[in-house]
Amino acid sequence: MGIHTIKMPDIGEGIAEVELVAWHVKVGDLVAEDQILADVMTDKATVEIPSSVAGKVLSLGGTVGQVMAVGSEVIRIEVEGAGNVKDSAVAPSPAAAAAAAAAPVAQATPAAPPSPPAPTRRENAPAASAPHARQLGDKPIASPAVRRRAWDLGVELQFVPGTGTAGRITHDDLDAFSARAGQGAAATQADQRYAERNDEQAVPVIGLRRKIAQKMQESKRRIPHFAYVEEVDVTELEALRAKLNAQHGKTRGRLTMLPFVMRALILAVRQFPQINARYDDEAAVATQFGAVHLGIATQSEAGLMVPVVRHAETRDLWACAAEVTRLAEAARSGKATRDELSGSTITITSLGALGGILTTPVINHPEVAIVGVNRMVERPMIRNGAVVARLMMNLSSSFDHRVVDGLHAAEFVQLIRGYLECPATLFVM
Structure with a gap:
């Protein structure tokens, strides 16, 4: 050996x-x-x-x-x-050596079978499927989809045994727990819900979470942020999106709102090149880019990642949508390459349906701007003296005040707003 x-x-x-x-x-x-x-x-x-x-x-x-x-x-x-x-x-272990010394000499014994491969x-997979013991207070590990299902079922994941890697709770674990749950289990769970707790848990900030913490701290330490929020009437844009999906969804793929925002941003930075830029703090040099390498903030189980749609200015709506989907899947599965996660010149961030009324996104250093998309909400608006229902969406953007003046930031966002409220202009510029 x-x-x-x-x-x-x-x-x-x-x-x-x-x-x-x-x-x-x-x-x-x-x-x-x-x-x-x-x-x-x-x-x-x-x-x-x-x-x-x-x-x-x-x-x-x-x-x-x-x-x-x-x-x-x-x-x-x-x-x-x-x-x-x-x-x-x-060398043999002391226990093995002692056993060898005590063994009878010159005794005919059958040959030992060969060591298994x-x-x-x-x-190894069946061995990994045994339930993972979790102490009271330990945070259960589960994907967002499993957490959402547990919420819908009224199940606290704290009480669900996990058979995945490191005790991760899977959909099968949730199904098995729900099937076993009876009145007795429900009563036990209810009793523990109201039990006094004094436990603490120190969670090391490592891996991607450490990288995110360092990146966010560096961005806030170095960049003097200022935010600008504007509401956008996306009623006409949503009607166009629905029509394009009805006509081309089966053959070219379905469109979300994101590719339209990407297109509007691409057109807007042509007039504001200082916003599609990266700032070198040490050299005090802002490099403006003709190419739009668009970062798309993406949430994965491990944390926030920013895959990059390279040369977004060359892509139409469907090409943008397809590349965003590909990169998001790579990021969430942990297969995104270093090149796919670096080199962005400006970033879009969105929380989708959880987008809230407004946000104050942190700039992806060393970029100088980030555009945040909030959720769409139907609200009563006054148009031509009448109250009508309109679909509204806020854009929450942050800028580096060392490079971008407040006036230019406002004009930039208003230009994006104009493209989105009159979506035909997205295709004639």
Whole structure:
């Protein structure tokens, strides 16, 4: 037997260190070749570290949240053969040595069966399906969709055993809990709802959440933000969107409101190039871009990410919609590349139906502006002296006051408003 060490690979682009964000194995586990051992993060891209050998895990090289240098030891694995560590013969444990000394000598015994092969990922899956023990006060882990279903069912996730990775609660777990729940379970749950609680939980800010915290702190520390909010009558735009979806939805894909906002912003920055820019704090230089690399703030289970629609100025409504969908899926599944998560020149953020009346979005440093889309609400408005129902939506935008004057910010948002309230102009400019 020998020892094989796996070191932190060179991920490229001059990256010297990464953050360890998850272990998928523990000491004593049997691993197969190509099995994923750990996840590491560089900037906002998550990279999986696979095993190059099969064997038994002897030690882990770091803890979750630790920053590790490229080339440092990730894991040690006991393997058949010599391994890649000099003098790596594995000495028997004291217990094994004592057992060997006590064994009878020269006694004919059947040959021991060969060691079983390392389990595959599929073989490991049943072992991962056992319910995860959760203490009172531990925050249950679940996707937004599972949380919404639990809310609709009136189920508190605190009481639902999770069989997913790290105790994550799945839809199947929720279904199983709901099926088992009877009057007794409901009474127990109700009793615990009103029980006095004094528990505390320290939650390490690591991985993507740490990156988000650092990014937001840097943006607010460096950029003197100012906000500008304007309401937009999107009644005609919504009618156009519905008509385009009815005519072309099955063949070209359905449109949300976002591609129209993207198109309006693209046209507006042609007249305000200082807003489609990035500001270098150290050099005191604002670089204005002809290309519109449009960041789309996207919520994932791990946290906020900003995938980038590159050269949005070259795309029509359907091409914008398709690229946003592709990037959002990549971001939420953790498969977005570093290039897909960097290089934006201006950003759009939206909370969809949860968009509220207005927001004060934080600029995506080193950009100088961000446009926030709030939810659409039908409200009574006065038009030509009559009260009529109109579909209204607020735009909440933030600007870097070092680069963008208040007057120009207001004119920029009013130009976007004009395009959205008269949607025909989106296609004639």
